[in-house]
Amino acid sequence: MSAAVSPDIRPITADVAVGADAPANAEFRELVALRNAVEADTMGTSALNLSVEELLPALTDTALRRYLHVGAWVGGELVGRGLVILPSDEGSAVARTLVDVLPAHRGAGIGSALLAEVERMAAAEGRAVLQVDVAHRASEGGERLASPTGFGDVPAADPGARFLLAHGYRLEQVLRVSRLDLDVTMPEIPSVEDEFALHAWVGATPPPWLEDVAVLKTAMSTAVPSGELTVSETVWTAGDVQDRDARQRRRGRVLLTVVAEHRPSGRLVGITEIEVPADDRPAFQEDTLVLPEHRGHALGLRLKVRNLHELRRHAPGTSTVLTFNAEENRPMLTVNEAMGFRAMAHEGSWEKHAR
């Protein structure tokens, strides 16, 4: 155990006041560098690093959520950061939080000081339910902490797991991070003739589909398995979809979307999205949803495989796709395993109720 240090903890502003397209301020640049260093240390790869330009639009306020950032400085160096995300969902008691400390500065009480500050900030916003999603070192064997869902576990010795347990958080769910190497595997598009038509687009949502995409994104907010975690519905409007599209453009990352239209009604009933960076770093499989009344037609697989082919066409240099799924989400894992995805790490979803 190191000697305790008293970091200087104060807010960091993401540069929205001077326009979302303005260059980020110096402190936000340091915060991004710190975020990347911690991520690379935990995941054992820098493939998940993001640039300031990619992160800024994703960490500034929208109509759907607000972001509060704090930094911890020791001797003028930024050594830790805290984040509080406040969903705007009606009546939400939830604050999503995160604390990162540079590996060289751990074990000196900096993480605990930052956590106390983000918990204080959440309480000041009237949020009594604290939720943390955090990657845990990929490892096998050793003492394990089992998910109460009955599916998946995380290493009990992981510093993040120890830290959260010590501060009163409960592990509620384990997510599997999986990767697909496209040079190895390129699944065939199943050819089926039925009442569904697939449509694909690159970038912004075509105006005729904005309302339907908003309905699907709203359904997605409560559709994924979430164990005993506190969940509220995020109601998307067509304007929120357009705002998301504009941010995506500013981030320099392109969204490839495939949707399923139910021909008899003309409505969209399924969607899948892949986010692609401008270079050869991994692409991210984002939301996939088929509305419950239209399940059982292999639409999940058809949507996702079609989008992999769109990915190949629009970003031929991309060789890896990453995806995050709840360990108990068997239908989605079955689709992914059939496509060739393999587990590479785990993420824990933790929750604490303030007293």
Ligand SMILES: CC(C)(COP(=O)(O)OP(=O)(O)OC[C@H]1O[C@@H](n2cnc3c(N)ncnc32)[C@H](O)[C@@H]1OP(=O)(O)O)[C@@H](O)C(=O)NCCC(=O)NCCS
């Ligand atoms: C988890 C993490 C934030 C902890 O940061 P940290 O600065 O090492 O945190 P602390 O020093 O307050 O506590 C870590 C350990 O040091 C101990 N410690 C050492 N010196 C201490 C001191 N002076 N005061 C308080 N605790 C001290 C704590 O008791 C704790 O012990 P434990 O591992 O046996 O539980 C850090 O490991 C990290 O960034 N990990 C990656 C991201 C992550 O997992 N975040 C957690 C989810 S929000």
